[in-house]
Structure formats: structure tokens, C-alpha cells
Amino acid sequence: MSLKERDKKHLWHPLTQHKIHPEALPIARAKGALLFDENDKEYIDGIASWYTVMYGHCNEYILDKVQQQMQKLDQIVFAGFTHEPAIKLSEELIKILPNNQEKIFFSDNGSTANEVGIKMALQYHFNKGEKRDTIIAFIDGFHGDTFGAMSASGLSVYNGPFEDFFINVKRIPTPNQENIDEVLKQLQDIITTNEVAAFIYEPLVQGANAMHMFEAVYLDQILKICRQNKIVTIADEVMTGFGKTGKTFASDHISAKPDIISMSKSLTAGFVPMAVTSCTQEIYDAFLDDSIGKAFFHAHTYSANPIACSVALAGIELLQSEEMQNNIRRIITSHKEFNTTIKDHPKVKATRQMGVIFAMELHIEMDRYGKKRYEIFNHFMSQGIFLRPLGNTVYILAPYVITKTQLDKVYGAIIDLLDFV
Structure with missing residues (x-):
């Protein structure tokens, strides 16, 4: 057969x-x-x-690194344990991420990286005693296939049967020279009439939306309004990260830096699944408390898998190489x-x-x-x-x-x- x-x-x-x-x-x-x-x-x-x-x-370079790691440590639970590949990867990622990023959280794929980011943003406000239940996202954006990520996505070809079950999301058009004033007005109206927790966006290139592109100068205005209103900003760099836009991250083109960044895909160079959600110290600090209930209770069995971490480290080395x-x-x-x-x-x-x-x-x-x-x-x-x-x-x-x-x-x-x- x-x-x-x-x-x-x-x-x-x-x-x-x-x-x-x-x-x-x-x-x-x-x-x-x-x-x-x-x-x-x-x-x-x-x-x-x-x-x-x-x-x-x-x-070949990545293969060699993987083979070395497989002979040392294959898998270990990342709750209560740690290991050098994860520690080293966190250090190397922080070096190349926008300079406001301080903490690294591991998951399995791009969708879950965004799921983590959305949950971080919602719980950030919850832990501070605020009930904020609305997410802002771009029309025709795409952030993945798990429920939070689907909720934020605007491509109905993927989401149709599930839309009745989504979290509350308000959408704005991607900005350009012609519509920027109207987009900012819509943004202000949404902020005025809703308890907005976060704004999630693909910076500068919407992959699933036929590689739709928009300019940094207009996105920057949106991000600054979000910051003024204490709205957590989540940059979905799952597609755009690791050199594709001409800079290491698409967020490097933009003055206002996100509070949270999700990344996957070329993070592990096509070898194994893994994802990372990074965040600022301010986001992380909101989860520190004597109450266990304020901890971030999200986990994946293969979080920070040592082999995947070794692949990502090798990929970062290659990305930074002159060749x-x-x-x-x-x-x-x-x-x-x-x-x-x-x-x-x-x-x-x-x-x-x-x-x-x-x-x-x-x-x-x-x-x-x-x-x-x-x-x-x-x-x-x-x-x-x-x-x-x-x-x-x-x-x-x-x-x-x-x-x-x-x-x-x-x-x-x-x-x-x-x-x-």
C-alpha cells in the first residue's frame, strides 16, 4: 500500500x-x-x-546541538525543576528582545503562546483588583486556534462554528495614512465604553491575512494610547519574529514596546514544537503574592523541554551569524x-x-x-x-x-x- x-x-x-x-x-x-x-x-x-x-x-549545526543535548537530558518537568538549556535560552532571548522584556514563560506552539499572553493580561488586572474583560484586536488578524487566540482572531473562515463561545473582543481596522484619525477615534470609543484589559496585534505584517502590511508610525500611536489607559499590549511575533522583517523582531521597528511578546515557529527552526511568551517586570510582579491564587496557573507538559531549548539556542546563534x-x-x-x-x-x-x-x-x-x-x-x-x-x-x-x-x-x-x- x-x-x-x-x-x-x-x-x-x-x-x-x-x-x-x-x-x-x-x-x-x-x-x-x-x-x-x-x-x-x-x-x-x-x-x-x-x-x-x-x-x-x-x-547540521542544529543537528549537532540536538544530539549533544539528547545524551544529557531529554525531558524534565519544569514545575519545581530547572536546567541549563532553559536558563541559557532565557538569557539569550532577553539579549535580543526589546529592552523592556524581563521574564520568559514557556509553552508549546504559537497559539498557546498567545493564549498565555491573553491570560497573563486578564489576570494582571484581576490580581490588581480590577475586572477588565475586553480585548481589542485588529480586524482580520489571526492569533491561533485555541479559544482565547481564536477569540482575538478575526478570520471567520477559521472561527465560524465557535464564535458564540468567545471572550469579549472589540475590533479596529489596521491603521494607515487615510484612516488613522478614524481608527484612533474608534479606539477611544471602545476604551470609554468597555473595561479593556489588552490589545493584541501582529506587528506590521498580518500573516494569515494574506501578508497584509501596515506602517510602524501609525501602530505606534495606537500603542501609546493603550499605555496611557493601562491597557496591556501583546505583540504576536509568532510569524514575524527572528529576522523576517529585516530586524530581529517586528517590534524593533516601533518606538512603543509591547508589555508581552509571543513567539514560536522559527524559534525552534522547524525541529521541534516550542513557544515562548515574554513579559515586562511589571507584568510579572503583579503575580507575586502570599496568596497562591495570584500565581499564574498555566502549564504544558513539555514546557522548556531541554532538547527544544537547545534547538532555539542554536537558532539564535545562526540568526546572529554573519552568514x-x-x-x-x-x-x-x-x-x-x-x-x-x-x-x-x-x-x-x-x-x-x-x-x-x-x-x-x-x-x-x-x-x-x-x-x-x-x-x-x-x-x-x-x-x-x-x-x-x-x-x-x-x-x-x-x-x-x-x-x-x-x-x-x-x-x-x-x-x-x-x-x-
Whole structure:
């Protein structure tokens, strides 16, 4: 029985309507920016497997660090115990995070990192004797699939059946030059009429919202109003973190720094699941009390897994290396040059770029998961390119190790697409 047939027997894949798309492509191995199927056909991983393997698949340096750690300590409960990989990782993260961050809390994935951040914000006010029950979030933002994270997310394609069970969330548009005054007015109205605990946002790039981008100067105004009203700010850096926007974190582009930051995905370089929620000393101090009830009672079995911590440490070293920084600069320049060749094409509605993230919006109407989307996906796969369109937006977010030849092949497939559509 083939792998495809064995897969169909028991497996339920995410974001998949199995009645329409019953088969999944088996991938047998991966290296660098390449994926290989069971027939050894290669595909360029143009989205770094959902923005995780930024230093390349099966990176030798990380593999070596993982093997060393596996021989020392595999897993230990993080309640009442600690270990050097977690301690070292906290030290290295604090060095590269915005300078107001002081404490590190471990969890399992991007959704739970945001769940932790939301719970921290709600309990922060509760512990101070204030009942604040409202979260502010952007329209069409996405923060994950657990209930708090879903509540804050605005993409109904993911949330529809569950919306009656959500926490109280008020939404504002992402700001731009034309709407900033109206957005600030809406924000003030929400603050006036609700007990607002937190504002959660994807800084500068909304990943699931087709890589929608907005400017730091306008987000900065929102964050400053939140601070004036003692609203906890939560930066969802799950997608944007670790170099993708041209700085280590997207929050580095913004003057006002968040109280809480969530991170995952490329934190562990695609090797193992892990997430971190960082916060300021002020947030942490609100949980210190003689009453056990004011402690933060949130835990994951694999919190601060030593192997995952060793992977994250190796990833931070690679990110800061001269080679990786040169790669990032090369990709940024290549995207800018490619943009000049396609931005005026009649099939191109708009293009946008921040750091290594490049997005092209097609001048066609199509559903996010409709037939045309899969035709575009299959067009790329037939050329050995793994790109995953978000509605009518095609984006590139490739591993930093992608070669010029590989990146040019991705560009070529996009140019071919413009004739195809």
C-alpha cells in the first residue's frame, strides 16, 4: 500500500476538506531549502514550511546541538525543576528582545503562546483588583486556534462554528495614512465604553491575512494610547519574529514596546514544537503574592523541554551569524529587484514587501480555499515550487539559506503564473 493510501486510512489533516482533497503528498526527506517526495522529486520550500525552517531543513549545526543535548537530558518537568538549556535560552532571548522584556514563560506552539499572553493580561488586572474583560484586536488578524487566540482572531473562515463561545473582543481596522484619525477615534470609543484589559496585534505584517502590511508610525500611536489607559499590549511575533522583517523582531521597528511578546515557529527552526511568551517586570510582579491564587496557573507538559531549548539556542546563534545576516540582506535585495519586473504587470493588483517577506496580490477575484487557489498551488508544485497562496495573494517567505538559483526559480514560476491565470 502506498504512503498516500496509508495516510488516507487514519489521518486527519489541518485546514483540509477531505471530501474535496482526499490525498496528501508524502515528503520523504528535506535539506536546506529543498523538500523531496517519496519518488525523490524535489520542491523548493518557498514558505519555509510555515515560516519555521529559516536556517534550512536538517541544519547540521542544529543537528549537532540536538544530539549533544539528547545524551544529557531529554525531558524534565519544569514545575519545581530547572536546567541549563532553559536558563541559557532565557538569557539569550532577553539579549535580543526589546529592552523592556524581563521574564520568559514557556509553552508549546504559537497559539498557546498567545493564549498565555491573553491570560497573563486578564489576570494582571484581576490580581490588581480590577475586572477588565475586553480585548481589542485588529480586524482580520489571526492569533491561533485555541479559544482565547481564536477569540482575538478575526478570520471567520477559521472561527465560524465557535464564535458564540468567545471572550469579549472589540475590533479596529489596521491603521494607515487615510484612516488613522478614524481608527484612533474608534479606539477611544471602545476604551470609554468597555473595561479593556489588552490589545493584541501582529506587528506590521498580518500573516494569515494574506501578508497584509501596515506602517510602524501609525501602530505606534495606537500603542501609546493603550499605555496611557493601562491597557496591556501583546505583540504576536509568532510569524514575524527572528529576522523576517529585516530586524530581529517586528517590534524593533516601533518606538512603543509591547508589555508581552509571543513567539514560536522559527524559534525552534522547524525541529521541534516550542513557544515562548515574554513579559515586562511589571507584568510579572503583579503575580507575586502570599496568596497562591495570584500565581499564574498555566502549564504544558513539555514546557522548556531541554532538547527544544537547545534547538532555539542554536537558532539564535545562526540568526546572529554573519552568514545568515548576509543571506537576509541578499534576499531582501533580490525581492526588491524582482518587484520591479512584475509590479506593473496587468495581472498584478499590488505588491508589498517587508524584510524577506514578499507578497503579490493577483488582479482576480477568488475564494481563499476555492478551486482557483488549488489551480495556482498545483501550478507551482508542477514546477517543483512549494508556495501556498492565501486567496489571491502569492507570497514568498523562504529559508534564509535559499540559493540565488533556487530563488530565481521561484521568481520564474511566479512570472509563468501571470500568463497562466
